[in-house]
Amino acid sequence: MVDKAKVEQAIRLLLEGIGENPDREGLKDTPDRIARMCTEIYGGLDEEADQHLLKQFQVENNEMVLEKDITFYSMCEHHLMPFYGKAHIAYIPNGKVTGLSKLARTVDVYARRPQIQERLTVQIADALDRVLEPKGVMVMLEAEHTCMTMRGIKKPGSKTMTVITRGEFKNNIELQKQFLAMVKD
Numbered sequence: 001m002v003d004k005a006k007v008e009q010a011i012r013l014l015l016e017g018i019g020e021n022p023d024r025e026g027l028k029d030t031p032d033r034i035a036r037m038c039t040e041i042y043g044g045l046d047e048e049a050d051q052h053l054l055k056q057f058q059v060e061n062n063e064m065v066l067e068k069d070i071t072f073y074s075m076c077e078h079h080l081m082p083f084y085g086k087a088h089i090a091y092i093p094n095g096k097v098t099g100l101s102k103l104a105r106t107v108d109v110y111a112r113r114p115q116i117q118e119r120l121t122v123q124i125a126d127a128l129d130r131v132l133e134p135k136g137v138m139v140m141l142e143a144e145h146t147c148m149t150m151r152g153i154k155k156p157g158s159k160t161m162t163v164i165t166r167g168e169f170k171n172n173i174e175l176q177k178q179f180l181a182m183v184k185d
Ligand SMILES: Nc1nc2c(ncn2[C@@H]2O[C@H](COP(=O)(O)OP(=O)(O)OP(=O)(O)O)[C@@H](O)[C@H]2O)c(=O)[nH]1
Pocket: 076, 077, 078, 115, 116, 117, 118, 145, 147, 148, 152, 153
């Protein structure tokens, strides 16, 4: 649960710290705005994806399901700057599938936390594995980290790719190729 009073206090101090006047017209509501924003962008801290993924349907056809180009925004935990991009999620069902929107909800739950991209990728794969008990899972994230593009090393256009494979995807190169071909199309 975000402690709004604490966040407001912190932002006031931050503004003072950078030599600004937190009481000037343009900044006087900023601590409140940021506190409200924090409940949105860090709202995933109070949630797990399980509740969403439990919306399930029985199936007889256990062919791969792929949801691609799921846009996400997260905050890098080292600099508290945004990283954002696309998530691609595939799984091979084992008698049950979840609602399609629930895959995107899963991404949001774990993206709306202070994160590193590697952990975000693992948490998405873990949630699918845990709740759907599928035959296999593959998750790929591609993102731009603003801590690498607008500050520091400043490499605009650079992208970070992370991949996790579980179950049948783990050692099956053909399945992995199929995933990559479908993501590329
Ligand atoms: N592995 C990983 N590293 C990340 C992620 N987001 C940011 N980083 C890196 O975290 C590192 C933090 O490095 P530090 O040396 O502690 O911080 P810094 O002095 O601000 O480093 P620079 O970014 O190189 O200026 C940097 O190399 C970032 O690029 C992420 O999602 N995964």
